[in-house]
Amino acid sequence: MSAEGRVYGxxxxLMxxxxxxxxxxxxxxRAMRVFRLIKQLETLLTVNRPHSEVMAINHAAGDHPVVVSQPVFNLIARAKExxxxxxxxxxxxxxPLVKRWRIGFNGDSVPPAKEILALRALTQPQQVILDPQLRSVFLEKRGMEIDLGAIAKGYIADRVRDLLRQEGVENALINLGGNVQTLGGTPDSSPGSWGIGLKKPFGAPDELIGVINVTGKSVVTSGVYERYFEIQGQRYHHILDPHTGYPLDNELLSVTVISDDSIDGDIFTTLLYGMGVEKSxxxxxxxxxxxxLFVTxxxxxxxxxxxxxxxxxxxxxxxxA
Structure with missing residues (x-):
């Protein structure tokens, strides 16, 4: 690779x-501007800190609507749809279910069935009331909590891509940990595409099943090996089925989505996980x-x-296959 094609990491x-x-x-x-943007967006969307626009909505559940910024409203509207x-x-x-299980956050026990049943009553998306004119969000029941963790990284990756494009960058990669968004390819290399490693489930950090090559695309992977705990040989991972309140249980170990926008990758990894391979x-x-791309x-x-x-x-x- 020539000097012009050298990669700077x-x-x-963050997040x-x-x-x-x-x-x-x-x-x-440029790197500092990218990291500053990520930090700003994380501050708006996180539920892992006491203060954010999303947490303001959660704190007001069952009490009153909360007016939010247009980007946050649009993201919540997309997530509700x-x-x-x-x-x-x-x-x-x-x-409420994510918070109770705490998988990936020192959670190491299965909640009682009665508790899961009670929490499922607080997870009805139709009870998230949106007012586009006021840009307000209202959770109808006390104890409800929205969690944009399944969509926030993709949204942020796309905003980073947009910032880089505005600055005239033609070739770049941003990896937000499971969400990879690329611009263009890799100059002075063959075949010119970015090689994104597909991790081996439950393997060492550098063990790969293979390499996905893309140009100007998003690659989002979600897997049961990312955050989990085990009890008596039973593994409980972080991808919860909202219909049961328990981790999804099917033939899949990971789902990778290739798309233009990383937010679509976030959405479709979750949708497809729930469907399984054949329906997907x-x-x-x-x-x-x-x-x-599915790993079974x-x-x-x-x-x-x-x-x-x-x-x-x-x-x-x-x-x-």
Missing amino acids: YSAV GSPILLKLFEHNEG VSMMPGSCFNLAIG LAYLADIPAIEA RDRQVVFSSPRQFSFTLRDDSYHL
């Missing part, structure tokens, strides 16, 4: 994850802009239709 820890920015010029000012789809496993009102493939047949418990790698990416298998204990 900048990193920070509880290591953040990596790759540029093809040394520009610390997806949550209301028939059979959707995406649910912006799942906060049928569903995606009518959505050409979204492609997916029996070590199969299944794709929908790889038009927007290519995949190279690196681990011969897995096989392409």
